[in-house]
Structure formats: structure tokens, C-alpha cells
Amino acid sequence: MRKSVVAIVGRPNVGKSTIFNRLVGDRISIVEDTPGVTRDRIYAQAEWLNHTFHVIDTGGIELGDEPLLVQMRAQAEIAIDESDVIIFMVNGRDGITAADEEVAKLLFKSNKPVVLAVNKVDNPEMREAIYEFYSLGFGEPHPISGTHGLGLGDLLDETVNHFVDLPEPEEDDETIRFSVIGRPNVGKSSLINSLLGQERVIVSDLAGTTRDAVDTSFTRDERDFVIIDTAGMRKRGKVYESTEKYSVMRALKAIERSDVVLTLIDADTGIQEQDKRIAGYAHEAGKAVVIVVNKWDTIDNDETSMKEFEDEVRSGFRFLDYAPVVFLSAKTKKRIHTLLPAVVQASENHSKRVSTNLLNEVIVDALAMNPSPSIKGQTLKIFYATQVAVKPPTFVVFVNDPNLMHFTYERFLENRIREAFGFVGTPINIYARKRT
Ligand code: GDP
Ligand code: GDP
Numbered sequence: 001m002r003k004s005v006v007a008i009v010g011r012p013n014v015g016k017s018t019i020f021n022r023l024v025g026d027r028i029s030i031v032e033d034t035p036g037v038t039r040d041r042i043y044a045q046a047e048w049l050n051h052t053f054h055v056i057d058t059g060g061i062e063l064g065d066e067p068l069l070v071q072m073r074a075q076a077e078i079a080i081d082e083s084d085v086i087i088f089m090v091n092g093r094d095g096i097t098a099a100d101e102e103v104a105k106l107l108f109k110s111n112k113p114v115v116l117a118v119n120k121v122d123n124p125e126m127r128e129a130i131y132e133f134y135s136l137g138f139g140e141p142h143p144i145s146g147t148h149g150l151g152l153g154d155l156l157d158e159t160v161n162h163f164v165d166l167p168e169p170e171e172d173d174e175t176i177r178f179s180v181i182g183r184p185n186v187g188k189s190s191l192i193n194s195l196l197g198q199e200r201v202i203v204s205d206l207a208g209t210t211r212d213a214v215d216t217s218f219t220r221d222e223r224d225f226v227i228i229d230t231a232g233m234r235k236r237g238k239v240y241e242s243t244e245k246y247s248v249m250r251a252l253k254a255i256e257r258s259d260v261v262l263t264l265i266d267a268d269t270g271i272q273e274q275d276k277r278i279a280g281y282a283h284e285a286g287k288a289v290v291i292v293v294n295k296w297d298t299i300d301n302d303e304t305s306m307k308e309f310e311d312e313v314r315s316g317f318r319f320l321d322y323a324p325v326v327f328l329s330a331k332t333k334k335r336i337h338t339l340l341p342a343v344v345q346a347s348e349n350h351s352k353r354v355s356t357n358l359l360n361e362v363i364v365d366a367l368a369m370n371p372s373p374s375i376k377g378q379t380l381k382i383f384y385a386t387q388v389a390v391k392p393p394t395f396v397v398f399v400n401d402p403n404l405m406h407f408t409y410e411r412f413l414e415n416r417i418r419e420a421f422g423f424v425g426t427p428i429n430i431y432a433r434k435r436t
Contacts, residue, residue: 007079010089018146113162179254182264190330288346297329346425380404405432
């Protein structure tokens with residue numbers, strides 16, 4: 001089932017990001033040496049009762065120097081376009097302002113369910129203040145306090161009440177779902193078009209999400225693929241379309257539904273900071289990753305330049321050392337045939353299971369090669385390892401004391417496992433657990 005998306009909208013300073021942070025808590029882990037992924041986040045997962053959903057803080061999407069009213073309209077449009085339920089937030093201390101009324105007008109026309117939250121109601125005496133907000137026309141105002149964490153339960157009860165089941169389109173597990181991410185102008189649309197140009201294409205509107213998710217299925221060499229299109233489904237012409245935060249949010253939405261994420265780089269402009277940030281999102285999500293160097297037609301196309309560029313990619317994207325690098329031109333279609341085999345390989349490795357016997361042989365060999373470390377006179381003992389999950393492959397290593405499993409030793413084990421089983425294209429997780 002697709003997860004519902006909740007957007008928080010309202011004028012500046014009503015407390016949107018305070019509430020956003022309360023809802024998403026610290027769920028997102030920060031992975032070492034992944035560049036700045038979780039800073040300034042505006043899109044994250046939250047949970048309430050038995051619901052898992054996504055939250056957008058629309059206040060985080062700012063449009064340069066545009067006047068306040070333009071900003072607020074754009075944020076309300078994002079909420080309307082991107083979410084299933086909208087939390088409209090106002091400030092109980094200020095009463096209704098002209099800006100609140102502007103936002104209300106837009107939301108009113110949208111036909112999306114709107115839940116009205118009156119923030120900064122920090123104590124019971126202030127509850128009187130909420131009544132005037134009935135006149136906004138969104139039913140019962142819910143008093144909350146972001147600072148004190150009050151009223152959030154009722155607000156969320158009401159919010160999840162509006163969730164409807166959002167089925168994914170049916171397809172079997174063999175289907176490989178992938179998305180294409182990258183900065184503006186790296187060639188995402190061109191790549192998708194040129195992949196699809198050769199195929200019989202079925203474009204399907206996802207039930208309930210016609211506004212954004214156009215999934216395109218095609219078959220190649222008897223394998224079924226679905227492209228989750230972030231590029232083609234851009235809201236061309238909307239004022240917020242070119243803001244970085246907005247494109248990041250779209251990328252995160254697509255990544256979440258993918259098995260494999262193609263991270264595009266422009267050979268012509270070279271690697272930029274934004275490329276690293278965007279690639280970091282795919283890594284953090286635990287998806288299989290293929291790095292695609294596009295516009296290879298603009299480079300003197302010999303082996304040396306390919307090697308040089310790969311070295312640049314490797315040093316720029318250290319956290320993606322498992323991802324294969326493919327060089328191609330979406331425009332001339334040169335080398336484009338090298339792409340899908342890499343996608344298939346990454347996907348197969350992402351869902352690969354290895355036998356427990358073989359795994360433990362590899363661990364025993366690894367221990368013989370590089371005896372486990374000691375910390376303060378205590379030596380790590382490894383008893384047994386087993387694969388507990390796929391997508392991505394996840395291993396648990398049972399040990400005498402997990403604190404003795406140093407990051408570098410874990411890295412060493414990961415490399416041995418990779419050498420033995422060839423997990424090209426997929427991250428793998430290793431957890432040390434105390435044997436009980
Ligand atoms: P945003 O611009 O809508 O995202 O608002 P922020 O979350 O940045 O909050 C604006 C200011 O209001 C900050 O100084 C917060 O500390 C404060 N604030 C947020 N929630 C509450 C609340 O429930 N009560 C009070 N008194 N202040 C709050
Ligand atoms: P997007 O913003 O990532 O979707 O990028 P587009 O697909 O819209 O492409 C941006 C620009 O790059 C367009 O002018 C394309 O024609 C150009 N472009 C895309 N792929 C290639 C390529 O392989 N080689 C060259 N030379 N130009 C390309």
C-alpha cells in the first residue's frame with residue numbers, strides 16, 4: 001500500500017516546523033559520510049497508532065525573494081498537489097489574519113481534506129481563543145501546543161481518519177521498479193524518453209494519485225520494468241518547480257517506491273555538491289543504486305577519459321562504493337544498452353539471499369585472515385552470522401559483546417562478504433548482536 005502524505009501549511013511562524021519535528025522525531029538515522037542528507041529536512045516519515053505516513057513541512061520550501069503572499073500561495077499549492085491530507089496551521093495568539101484567509105481560500109477550492117490546527121494554545125485558559133477559527137470554514141479547530149506537545153493526539157486522530165487505502169498497481173515481485181534522480185538538466189527526462197522510445201509502453205495512472213505518479217511499465221528481454229517517473233511528472237510551469245527543496249522532496253517520494261535508483265551525473269558539467277546530496281538520499285533509503293554518467297557524447301570518448309571520470313566519481317561518492325558506474329548518452333543513445341543490465345544486476349543483488357553455511361565459512365576465513373580486535377583487553381568473539389533480510393541484504397553477527405565490534409572491523413567483514421558474494425549495486429547492513 002502506498003503511504004499517505006500529510007502536508008503542513010500556514011503562514012510563517014505559526015509553528016509548522018516545530019510540529020513537523022515533533023511528528024517525525026529522530027527517526028531518520030544519519031549515516032556516516034553521507035553528505036548533509038538529513039539537515040533541513042522537510043519530508044519525512046511519521047507514525048501514529050498503526051499508521052505510517054509521510055509529512056511535508058511546506059514552510060521549508062522558500063522561493064528566493066518572492067513576496068510573502070506568493071510564497072504562501074506556492075506552499076499551499078504544494079500541499080494541494082503533493083498530499084492526501086492537509087494540516088492547516090494558524091496561531092491561536094494572533095487570531096485570524098489576512099494571510100490565514102488567503103491560505104484558507106486556496107485550500108477551500110482544493111477538495112482535499114483539511115484539518116485545522118490552532119497552535120500556541122499552551123494552557124487550558126487559552127482554549128477560548130480557538131472558537132473564532134470556526135469561521136475559516138474547516139470545521140472544528142484543534143488546539144495544540146508545539147512547545148509543550150499538547151493536543152497532538154487529537155489532531156493526528158482526526159488526520160488519519162481521512163486516510164484512504166492507496167493501492168500500488170498490481171505487479172509480481174519479479175518486476176523491477178526504478179527511478180531516475182539528479183539535479184535539474186542532467187538529462188533525466190531525456191534518459192527516460194530514450195529508454196522508452198524503444199519499447200511498447202504502458203502508462204498507468206496510480207489509483208488515487210493521478211496528480212503525480214505516472215508509472216510506466218515496459219518489458220525487455222522478458223523482464224518487466226516500471227519507471228517511477230519524477231522528471232516527466234514535474235509540474236511544469238509551477239513557480240515552485242525549480243526550488244531545490246521541492247525537487248529533493250519529489251526525489252524522496254520516488255526513491256521510496258523504487259528497488260533501484262539511477263543517480264544521474266552530467267559528464268559535461270562534472271560532479272557538483274548537489275549531485276552528492278541527491279545521491280546520498282538513495283543511499284540512505286537502502287535502495288540499490290546505479291550511477292549513470294550521462295551526456296557522454298560531449299566527452300572525447302576513449303577509455304582513458306572513462307577511467308578518469310570513474311575515479312572522480314569514486315572519490316566524490318565514497319559512500320556509494322558499491323554502485324556500478326555506467327557511461328552513456330541519452331541524446332545519441334550511445335552505450336544506452338549498458339544501462340538495463342546494470343539495473344537488473346543491482347536489483348538481483350538487492351534481493352539476494354546467501355546460504356547460512358557459506359556465510360559462516362566466509363566469516364571464519366575472514367577471522368583467520370584478520371583476527372578480531374581487542375578493546376581494553378577484551379577480544380571480540382564472533383559465534384555465528386545469518387542473513388535476516390533482503391532489500392537491502394541485512395546480516396546479523398552474533399558476538400560476545402557488540403561494543404567490541406569496531407566500525408573498521410565491521411567494514412572489513414562487509415568487504416569480505418562483498419568479495420565472496422558480489423553484492424554489486426546494493427548497500428548491505430551488518431548488525432552485531434549479543435549472543436544470548
Ligand atoms: P514555522 O515558521 O511555521 O515553521 O514556525 P516555527 O516552527 O519555526 O515556530 C515559530 C516560533 O514559534 C518559534 O519561536 C517556536 O519556538 C514558536 N512556537 C512553536 N510552537 C509553539 C507553541 O506551541 N507555543 C508557543 N508559545 N510558541 C511556539
Ligand atoms: P532533466 O531536467 O534532468 O530532466 O534534463 P532533460 O532531460 O530535460 O535534459 C536537459 C538538457 O540536457 C536538454 O537540453 C537535453 O537535450 C540535454 N541532454 C540530455 N541528455 C543529453 C545527452 O546525453 N547529451 C547531450 N549532449 N545533451 C543531453
